[in-house]
Amino acid sequence: MTEGHQGLLQPANLKALGWRNFFDTQVIEIERADCTPARVIAVHRDALVVHDGNQELRLQLERQWSKTTSHERPTTGDWLLVDANRERISRMLSRESVIKRVSAGVDAGQKTQEQAIAANVDTIFVVTSANDEFSESRLERYLALAHNAGIQPVVVITKCDLIQSGESFRDRTLALTDVPFTLVNALDKTTFQDVYPWLVGGKTIAMMGSSGVGKSTLLNTLAGTHIQDIGDVREDDSRGRHTTTSRSIHLLDNGALMLDTPGIRELTFAFGQETLSEMFKDIEDLIPQCKFSDCVHESEPGCAITAAIGAGKLDRRRFKNYIKMLEEESEHTQTIDENHLEKRRYKNRKLEPGPRDSKKKKKRRI
Incomplete structure (x- = not known):
């Protein structure tokens, strides 16, 4: 076990770590002789913890x-x-899936950019709780994140033991999406009957959600041992404190790989225009029905959006969240494109010949 990291149960082979044909076909013959595949199971500021199927390496x-x-x-x-010496990274293989967020400067002096927070994930457990933390707008963001990454989401609502009935949270979830969901008590395995079918050997499940919703408790109960510390939840707003401080993979007894992530309070993700169009198809089908093509959907006559809201066919909260996510996606796409353009210009400047290169000295004839 490497320092500062809760070690994995010993996997039998690379397949137990999620290795499959998608990755194997990327390795050329010379690499098979000189290199060893290893999966990143934890990331620290200046180092990676990886596992090659036999041992952990830093x-x-x-x-x-x-x-x-x-x-x-x-x-x-x-x-x-x-x-071969297991000391250096030869290269990184292409990802089958990646979860990205937009970060306003990951390192000091950096500009807004996309940051990969997890890769090669098969399922996302979107974890929320049956209290004031439950937010339809936040759920829509996580569902858009999963859709954009091409990963199956499952909504897991914790703390069902603290309420008399989960029907209201069930109804609120069904009003948003038709993805699988379940209500659980994160301390009681007997409530996990709808969770276990997703825990398949060699498959990676990422748990995402705000601090205090019970991700660490859920992981500890699934693992049957203490893996992550558990924090208190503030009574005034049902929010928790960060206990998970880094992203890490944990191997369960049944072979499933759980990827725990710190609570993300600022859900700033790169959603993708196509993802938003599919998730909010009901809204985008209404917009062309407005009387004016430049309708801003506030007080204009003949607005199909305001008419649908007034008739109770469209939730005003949902429309506002759609507009907010659309504006964020447009802003982030523009900023990231500008960063890429600036990077290309910088590279081109470095490739341009300098004054000395352009004025080659001529040899004097004798």
Whole structure:
């Protein structure tokens, strides 16, 4: 076990860590002789904890990774090829899926950019709780994140033992989405009957949600041992304090791989225009029915949106969340595109010949 990391149960082989044909076909013959595949199971500030199916290794991120953008660097869940001495990263394999957020400067002096927070995930448990923390707008954001990443979401509502009936939370979830969901007591395995079918050997499940919703408790109960510390929840707003401080993978007894993430209070994700169009199809089908093509959906006559809200066919909260997410996506896309353009210009400037290069000295004839 590496320092500062709760070790995995000993996997039998790479397949137990999630290795499959998608990754195997990326490895060329010479690499099979000189390199070993290893999966990133934890990320620290200056190093990675990886597992090669036999042992955990701590690898330093070398200087060349600092020249890449944040989402191009290895993150928890990535597969790497490690040299024969198991000391250096040869290269990172292409990802089957990746969960990204928008970060306003991951490192000091950096601009807004996309940051990969987990890779090669099969299922996302969107964890919320049956109290004031439950938020339809927040759930829509997590569902958009899963949709954009091409990952199956499952809504897990914890703390059902603290309420008389979960019907209201069940109804509120069904009003948003048709994805699978379940209500559980994170301390009681007998309430996990709808959770276990997703815990398949070799599959990676990422748990995402706000601080205090019970992600660490759920993980500890599933593992049958203490893996993550548990924090208190403030009574005034049902919010918790961060106890999970880094993203890490844990192997359960049945072979499933649980990827725990810190609570994310600012849900700033790169949703994707196509994702928003599919998730809010009901709204985008109404917009062309407005009388005016430049309708801003406030007080204009003939507005199909305000008419639907007035008739109770569209939730005003849902429409406002759609507009907010749409504006964020537009702003983030523009900012990230500008960053990419600036990076290309910088590279081009470095490639341009300098004054000395352009004025070659002529040899004097004797």
